Amino acid sequence: MVAQPLALNLVKSTMLIFNTIDKIRDHLKHTTQTGKTVALVPTMGALHNGHMRLVKEAVKQADHVVASIFVNPTQFNNAADLEKYPRTVDADLKLLESHGCHAVFAPSEQEVYPEKPSISIRFGSLESELEGKFRPGHFSGVGLVVSKLLNIVNPDFAFFGQKDLQQFFVIKALVEQLNFKTQLRMVPIERETSGLAMSSRNMRLSEADRAEASLIHKALTQSKNRLLRGDSVQSVKNQVTELFKSSDRFTLEYFEVIDTSDFKPLESINYKENTALCIAAEIGQVRLIDNLMLIS
Structure with missing residues (x-):
């Protein structure tokens, strides 16, 4: 053509x-x-x-x-x-x-x-x-x-x-x-006003699901702040698990703190510059992913 x-x-x-x-x-x-x-x-x-x-x-x-x-x-x-x-x-x-x-x-x-x-x-x-x-x-x-x-x-x-x-x-x-x-x-990630990462999949979210989806960014930002003040990786992961259990709409697939050199989950943080917080969750049969670098 x-x-x-x-x-x-x-x-x-x-x-x-x-x-x-x-x-x-x-x-x-x-x-x-x-x-x-x-x-x-x-x-x-x-x-x-x-x-x-x-x-x-x-x-x-x-x-x-x-x-x-x-x-x-x-x-x-x-x-x-x-x-x-x-x-x-x-x-x-x-x-x-x-x-x-x-x-x-x-x-x-x-x-x-x-x-x-x-x-x-x-x-x-x-x-x-x-x-x-x-x-x-x-x-x-x-x-x-x-x-x-x-x-x-x-x-x-x-x-x-x-x-x-x-x-x-x-x-x-x-x-x-x-x-x-x-x-x-x-x-860098472009976000909606709620903090939800922009994604083509967002088109499939209902109004109610889209409002609830801000929970992902909330979990990431809270976790980042806790890690930066010295809280343990495991305690932060536990808190995220509990946060998603409180939602009737969301199913948490994973939340991990990883090193970007190999994406293996970390038990403790050695190099903050290479550390990222990664999450995947499903809401309304739509699978969403998001992340934050620990040091922006």
């Missing part, structure tokens, strides 16, 4: 949309020949202000910004979760255009995976802790699609959100060990 400008009401757009690997590569070949730097913002669509913060940072740091929109099936270990994932392509394109994105790569599943993948990427302990433990195969799927995107776009920079903290460190290992030239940038 030939690249085409996005048609927006009232605004004439110069953002180009590409659906095939050959076309985006051809476009970027001409872009890089002029000496421009390229940034990639990988997304699965259903965009919100958290994604736009990534785009804004990319626009600041690179000459040419490419966003990808692709709901990657290989990172879903739950077929129902994949089916329910929000798809809002028209709104996504308008948001990207209004925030200065230059090009969008929005391929079909067939374009990215013409055949069922026969390879997998393993990440050692990084893929077996926290999210990896509760979502088997998830990070292998993330590694596969990010490898493809980095190979297709060959960006100078790639921007990811801190909300998916473990994912960022998995991708960091991927980039370092496979010698991609791309420099990674982790952008």
